[in-house]
Amino acid sequence: MTVTRWGGFAAAALLAAGSYTAGALPGGDPGAALRRSGLGATPLPFQIGLAACLVGLAGLVAAWWRLGATVRAGEVGGRALAVTGALWTLPLLVAAPLGSRDVYSYACQGWLYASGADPYALGPAEGGCPWVAAVAPVWQDATAPYGPVAIALAAAAASAGGGLLGTAGLLRLVAVAGVVLAAVALPRLARSCGVEPARAAWLGVCTPLVAVHAIAGAHHDALVAGLVLAALAAAPRRPAGAGLLLGLAVAVKVTAVVALPFAVLLVAAPVRRWLLGGTAAAAFAAVSLATGLGVGWVAAVSGTTDQTQWTSLPTGVGMSVGYVLRGFGAGAGADDAVLAARLSGLGLLALALAALATGAWRRRTQPRTVVLHCGAALAALALLSPVFYPWYALTALAVLAVAAQAPVRRWLAVATGALAFLTLPNGLGVAALTKLPGAFFDLALAVVVAWLWLRPQLSRRLSGVRV
Structure with a gap:
């Protein structure tokens, strides 16, 4: 020590x-x-x-x-x-x-x-x-x-x-x-x-x-x-x-x-x-x-x-889309891509905050859960803001x-x-x-997170399908 x-x-x-x-x-x-x-x-x-x-x-x-x-x-x-x-x-x-x-x-x-x-x-x-x-x-x-x-x-x-x-x-x-x-x-x-x-x-x-x-x-x-x-x-x-x-x-x-x-x-x-x-x-x-x-x-x-920095996850995703657009000669849409990604991020933030507040209300007799949801809400605010x-x-x-x-x-x-x-x-x-690698890192991270979230739901749906 x-x-x-x-x-x-x-x-x-x-x-x-x-x-x-x-x-x-x-x-x-x-x-x-x-x-x-x-x-x-x-x-x-x-x-x-x-x-x-x-x-x-x-x-x-x-x-x-x-x-x-x-x-x-x-x-x-x-x-x-x-x-x-x-x-x-x-x-x-x-x-x-x-x-x-x-x-x-x-x-x-x-x-x-x-x-x-x-x-x-x-x-x-x-x-x-x-x-x-x-x-x-x-x-x-x-x-x-x-x-x-x-x-x-x-x-x-x-x-x-x-x-x-x-x-x-x-x-x-x-x-x-x-x-x-x-x-x-x-x-x-x-x-x-x-x-x-x-x-x-x-x-x-x-x-x-x-x-x-x-x-x-x-x-x-x-x-x-x-x-x-x-x-x-x-x-x-x-x-x-x-x-x-x-x-x-x-x-x-x-x-x-x-x-x-x-x-x-x-x-x-x-x-x-x-x-x-x-x-x-x-x-x-x-x-x-x-x-x-x-x-x-x-x-x-x-x-x-x-x-405009990739340290914001939505901004980074928008930047990566903008880089792709520039590669295809459509650079005029790069700024629009960032704006759309940021608006999407704010929409996801609103949904996340509502879900976390609802979850905390349902388990309001458990202080640790309420505090955990509070921390997650503050983290979502930081990560999904522009x-x-x-x-x-x-x-x-x-x-x-x-x-x-x-x-x-x-x-x-x-x-x-x-x-x-x-x-x-x-x-x-x-x-x-590190604008370009950082932006595509955000895009990859967003894809991975989306897949991890969607995979259990897809598995449940597919398991209920009779062949």
Whole structure:
């Protein structure tokens, strides 16, 4: 255990060291030429930092995997796991942002609001944010798609930070607070589901994905994950408190609303269910009114779908069809193929959410089943939406960690380790470098999943046919 603990710390330290020449630096992208001209066109310090980051991340994933074996063997309890996770986090608290430049977007959105402007109407560039050069070019003109709590927290950070670095540091502390909240709530929720808390914490909180994208990346999703887990844990005994937490989660990112019906089903008495739902709605409305921001984020959310990446399963399927169309000289239909695939994905998402909510209602006396369905709904939302980034999976993985059965947990662990590598330290997505193979991987995956789902039904139908 000691070797694993300190090995993970050394890997995290190497990752943090590499971030200062290959991370998402505020002065600009040190690896901007990578996508256009390849690694050889990037500066030597960037290449060294990138190598350090990749080796450090691989070492952290390996240490985490070994830690999981000791947890499953019962050799590591919750306290030792918490100490290990905290130790691995320490170097990343002082690292440059990793995997994304979103924290600079948050900072500018907060600056706009603190300056009296509306971040739902103005992007960082148009609003005159002094830190706009640090924002990823694709988001410099984009309005904020986040709820009023996210904007208010960013504004507080911008007001107290004294500059971009101070603001980014305070936003990282907000993300850390979300991780701590998740770590505190997860054991209680795991016990209510009959799952060993240490096993759930290893898969849901103490992961390389959390280290890179929640801590180092300072994403709002860390706070959402903490609030949702805390709400699910509080729901059976404190429905009003759970409703408050869920209302705040939705006021950070509206996608958290998917967890609401499942939290309601964790409450036994019908009257108390209404209390939870009503409190959540009241909390969201109160925050929206208090900040004066209202629901302006609705229009901005649609703007996030402008990115076309195969990391979204429907988008990848549409891209693969588009490549085939181009091969036959019908490239004009490529964009239509992506749009049709995305609309189909949203249709499947609606069906999946309805089926999961119905299944949870039928087995509402079984908390583990309800929580499992909640995690599956959050996962479906992430996978079937038009755009997917690895930090979108944080909440779903944390909820699934407390309810999934052993075979599923193994696949979740593999996915968690793989997702940590989905973006390079400077924020360039691996998907941008692997468009064609990634798109056809999605198509193959969709075919396999469809076949696995249809095969039992076809077998039942064929078995009933008399020859």
